[in-house]
Amino acid sequence: MTSWPRQRPAAGWLPRTAALLLAIIACTAGAAAAGTPASAAARPVGDCTTTSGVVVVVDFGHWGGPLLRSCGTTPTTSYALLNQGGWQTAGTEHDGPGFICRIGYAGYHGGTLYPTPAQQSCVLTPPASAYWSFWYASRGQHAWSYSQAGAMSYDPRPGSVELWSFGSTSAGGTAGSAVPAFSPGSVRALNASPASAATTSPASTRAAAAATSPPAANSPSSRTRKPAQAAARATPPRTPAVRDAPPAAAIAQVSHGSPVPALVALLVVLLLAAAGITAAARRPRRER
Amino acid sequence: MSAVTGQALPAARRRHPAASGGGRLPRALHPVAWWIWACALATAASRTSNPLLLLLIFAVVGVVVTARRTDAPWARGYRFYLGMALAVIAIRILFRVVFESGVSPGDLIVFRLPSIPTPAWYAGVQIGGPVSLQAILSATLDGARLACLLCCVGAANTLANPKRALRVLPGALYELGVAVTVALSVAPQLVESVQRVRRARRLRGAGGRGLRALRAIAIPVLHDSLERSLRLAAGMDSRGYGRTGSATAASRRLTATLMLAGLAGLCIGAYGLLDTTVPRAAGLGGFAAGSALCVAGLALGGRRVSRSRYRPDPWRWPEWAVVGCGLATAVALCLNAGYNPAALNPGLSPLQWPSLPLLPAAAILVAALAALAAPPPPTAIGAGR
Numbered sequence: 001m002t003s004w005p006r007q008r009p010a011a012g013w014l015p016r017t018a019a020l021l022l023a024i025i026a027c028t029a030g031a032a033a034a035g036t037p038a039s040a041a042a043r044p045v046g047d048c049t050t051t052s053g054v055v056v057v058v059d060f061g062h063w064g065g066p067l068l069r070s071c072g073t074t075p076t077t078s079y080a081l082l083n084q085g086g087w088q089t090a091g092t093e094h095d096g097p098g099f100i101c102r103i104g105y106a107g108y109h110g111g112t113l114y115p116t117p118a119q120q121s122c123v124l125t126p127p128a129s130a131y132w133s134f135w136y137a138s139r140g141q142h143a144w145s146y147s148q149a150g151a152m153s154y155d156p157r158p159g160s161v162e163l164w165s166f167g168s169t170s171a172g173g174t175a176g177s178a179v180p181a182f183s184p185g186s187v188r189a190l191n192a193s194p195a196s197a198a199t200t201s202p203a204s205t206r207a208a209a210a211a212t213s214p215p216a217a218n219s220p221s222s223r224t225r226k227p228a229q230a231a232a233r234a235t236p237p238r239t240p241a242v243r244d245a246p247p248a249a250a251i252a253q254v255s256h257g258s259p260v261p262a263l264v265a266l267l268v269v270l271l272l273a274a275a276g277i278t279a280a281a282r283r284p285r286r287e288r
Numbered sequence: 289m290s291a292v293t294g295q296a297l298p299a300a301r302r303r304h305p306a307a308s309g310g311g312r313l314p315r316a317l318h319p320v321a322w323w324i325w326a327c328a329l330a331t332a333a334s335r336t337s338n339p340l341l342l343l344l345i346f347a348v349v350g351v352v353v354t355a356r357r358t359d360a361p362w363a364r365g366y367r368f369y370l371g372m373a374l375a376v377i378a379i380r381i382l383f384r385v386v387f388e389s390g391v392s393p394g395d396l397i398v399f400r401l402p403s404i405p406t407p408a409w410y411a412g413v414q415i416g417g418p419v420s421l422q423a424i425l426s427a428t429l430d431g432a433r434l435a436c437l438l439c440c441v442g443a444a445n446t447l448a449n450p451k452r453a454l455r456v457l458p459g460a461l462y463e464l465g466v467a468v469t470v471a472l473s474v475a476p477q478l479v480e481s482v483q484r485v486r487r488a489r490r491l492r493g494a495g496g497r498g499l500r501a502l503r504a505i506a507i508p509v510l511h512d513s514l515e516r517s518l519r520l521a522a523g524m525d526s527r528g529y530g531r532t533g534s535a536t537a538a539s540r541r542l543t544a545t546l547m548l549a550g551l552a553g554l555c556i557g558a559y560g561l562l563d564t565t566v567p568r569a570a571g572l573g574g575f576a577a578g579s580a581l582c583v584a585g586l587a588l589g590g591r592r593v594s595r596s597r598y599r600p601d602p603w604r605w606p607e608w609a610v611v612g613c614g615l616a617t618a619v620a621l622c623l624n625a626g627y628n629p630a631a632l633n634p635g636l637s638p639l640q641w642p643s644l645p646l647l648p649a650a651a652i653l654v655a656a657l658a659a660l661a662a663p664p665p666p667t668a669i670g671a672g673r
Contacts, residue, residue: 083393090637093337093426096389097637117630123337123430152390153414170565261644265340268649272347272656279355279659 042085042247043071046195050139050188055161056081057187057242058103059180062166063114068105068245069187074158078134079151081162086248088113089151093123098152100132103164104251111251114166129168133176136162137184144180146173161188187242314664316358319448320456321607325658326444328614332621332652333436336632337429340644341621341652345436348656349443355659357446358666361476369442373435380431381424388417394637395420422636429636452601460543460589466529470520481512539588546585553578609661613654620651 048055048071056078058068072081079098082089086106090113091097101122104113120126134151135144139159146169147154156162167178326349333345357363388403403416450472454465485508494504557578560571621632627645634642 079390079392089392090635091390091392093430093633093636096384096423096426097392097395098390117633117635121629121633122635123633256639257641257643259641262340262641265343265644265649268653269343269347272344272351276347276351276354279351 041073042087043073044246045069045071045189045244046191047071048189049159049191049194051159051192052194053158053189054081054156055187055189056087057161057163058082058087058105058245059163059165060108060114061241065108066241066243067187068108069242070105070245070247071189075155077152078136078147078154078156078162081156082151082164084247086111086245086250088251090122092125095125098150099125100134100151100164101126103132105245106248106251107245128171128176130166131168131178132164132166133169133173133178134162134164135173135180136160137188142183142185144184159189163187312663314666316449316452316601316666317356317447317610317662318601318603318607319450319453321603321610322448323444323453324611325614325655326440326447328611328618329443329655330437330440331618332648332655333433333440335621336648337433338632338634338642338645338648339429339432340642341632341648342429342432342436344649344652345655346439348652349436349439351656352659352662353443353446356662356665358449360449361479362450362472363446366442366446369439369446372442373438376435376438377428377431380434381427384423384427385419386415388414388419389423390414391418391420391423392637395422396639397421398424422639425639426636455597455601458586458590460547460586466524477516478509478513481509481516485509485512543585543589546581546588550578550581550583550585553581606661606663610658613656613658613661617651617655621648 043053045055047053053071053073054076056070056072060066060068070081070085070087072084079089079100081087082100082103088104088106088111089097089100090102091099092101101120102113102115104111115130120130134147134154136147136154136156137144137160138157141160144163161184163180163184165178165180167176169176169178173179329345329349333342336342353366357366385401388401391397397418398421400418401416403414406413406415451469454469457465482505485505489501489504494501553574555578557571557573557575560566560574561568563571620626626647628643631643631645632648634640
């Protein structure tokens with residue numbers, strides 16, 4: 001095509017495309033180089049301070065569980081924080097792993113991912129009435145912000161705290177059962193320097209105090225349906241049952257199953273296909 | 289409308305004694321039975337993303353279509369539905385590959401596309417990047433489910449005579465039925481007309497292709513279709529189509545108002561039922577009110593149309609059996625009892641072989657019995673036209 005004399009302008013088309021491709025590849029290489037440290041290391045909760053690390057809080061209150069609190073280093077993504085140190089997430093079939101559909105922790109009910117497959121099939125995007133909503137509060141911020149970015153595209157800043165809460169929200173995250181009823185200050189790291197042992201951190205003393213409080217205090221029925229801003233204005237009305245989640249071994253992977261059911265199904269399909277071909281062959285030909 | 293949709297010619301039955309397998313007389317199954325069967329299978333398909341169950345549904349639909357379709361023009365379109373289904377799967381995979389949906393730590397990376405960095409305010413969409421096997425597989429399954437629904441609808445269109453299906457329309461909508469029937473018969477008639485003109489040209493020895501041949505074919509075909517439509521109009525006029533009968537202007541206006549209000553109520557009710565923020569009672573109430581208004585409008589409008597039925601479609605045990613086969617499948621997959629509900633939607637991380645839950649698989653195979661329950665289709669040329 002380029003040999004046609006009339007299409008002289010096409011001669012410049014090839015180098016331009018090549019340049020564009022090169023630019024794209026260069027960008028990719030740069031992005032890949034910058035994107036490598038996306039997986040941060042999990043740390044004991046005491047290692048998160050007011051200025052370093054990210055505290056991740058996951059609220060299992062919907063299932064009568066506690067607020068689990070763990071710590072990770074920066075730079076990272078919220079997705080990486082939830083997939084290390086015993087934490088694991090599952091996405092949906094429709095949206096991929098980037099949509100957090102289930103969350104589980106190795107130290108909580110043997111690493112069961114919640115919601116369970118019986119409660120949510122995680123095939124399509126879950127409804128706004130029952131999903132893991134994502135909140136964060138940067139350093140010095142006294143109210144939760146409903147994240148406008150997904151777990152994979154949000155990079156938390158050092159000293160911030162993140163909350164995953166299951167329930168319903170409105171489109172802007174102003175109302176619903178998943179709106180946190182406690183302020184970020186009640187779960188964020190308060191120690192200025194890393195505490196080597198969790199026994200000395202103020203967080204763990206709070207956790208010990210919370211362990212004595214009845215677990216029903218965190219049940220969804222006792223939640224007040226207040227907007228995030230209103231919840232943050234007042235001091236926390238009650239102490240949430242916070243429990244520290246130290247880095248743990250990854251959740252044990254289930255077996256890969258056996259290929260026998262697939263072979264049986266293929267055999268049945270082949271039989272059906274043979275029946276169909278026989279039926280088609282016995283069909284009288286159209287006379288034309 | 290029914291006069292043009294005759295059944296198999298008796299001569300055709302005599303010509304193909306072998307086609308009446310098992311001594312059963314060939315006849316067309318009631319179209320509504322095929323539609324219920326196909327919709328039930330589509331419901332079952334929408335409940336699962338298990339590749340084995342989806343494969344079984346594909347196979348069952350294919351077997352029943354090959355065994356029980358007629359030779360009518362609409363019955364030869366199943367391959368187009370299959371092509372469309374494949375296109376759906378391909379598009380789904382393409383979108384998942386191009387618009388990166390993220391990679392989790394355990395994923396197998398198949399290949400990497402050059403990724404285009406997007407600004408922070410546009411972080412929701414990522415173009416390019418690593419493509420994992422899990423992403424491709426889940427896109428395939430997602431597409432396969434949609435493709436399965438398409439094939440079910442295609443099977444209903446292939447198996448059921450669309451003109452006879454229109455006879456179950458309420459009397460008030462008969463103008464609509466007439467228009468759809470006429471529109472439906474345009475394409476097959478054009479094809480037949482073109483074939484006739486081409487055969488006539490070949491017999492006269494006027495071969496050739498290109499613009500001249502096109503003109504030589506197009507003019508007679510246009511002439512033919514014009515003549516045919518004039519004949520159809522005259523025939524319909526002589527049979528009383530288009531008469532408003534005893535309806536007064538006021539009653540027609542009342543019918544239209546009832547229908548419009550009913551449709552609006554149905555829309556609001558459907559929205560209310562699907563939106564979780566609307567109280568359930570409001571949604572149900574709107575839906576019920578809309579349905580009641582629609583039924584009233586149809587009943588009022590139907591009073592002015594008196595129709596007689598020419599050779600009504602019988603509803604005998606094969607119809608019941610086909611409907612039962614389909615509904616059994618749908619019920620088994622919606623019940624979530626007797627098997628592990630998680631087996632309907634197996635996860636892909638970690639990558640594992642899908643399991644084959646026995647009850648749903650057996651229920652899907654029950655749907656294949658429709659091929660045995662339905663009588664053999666009439667196989668005459670022009671049958672069912």
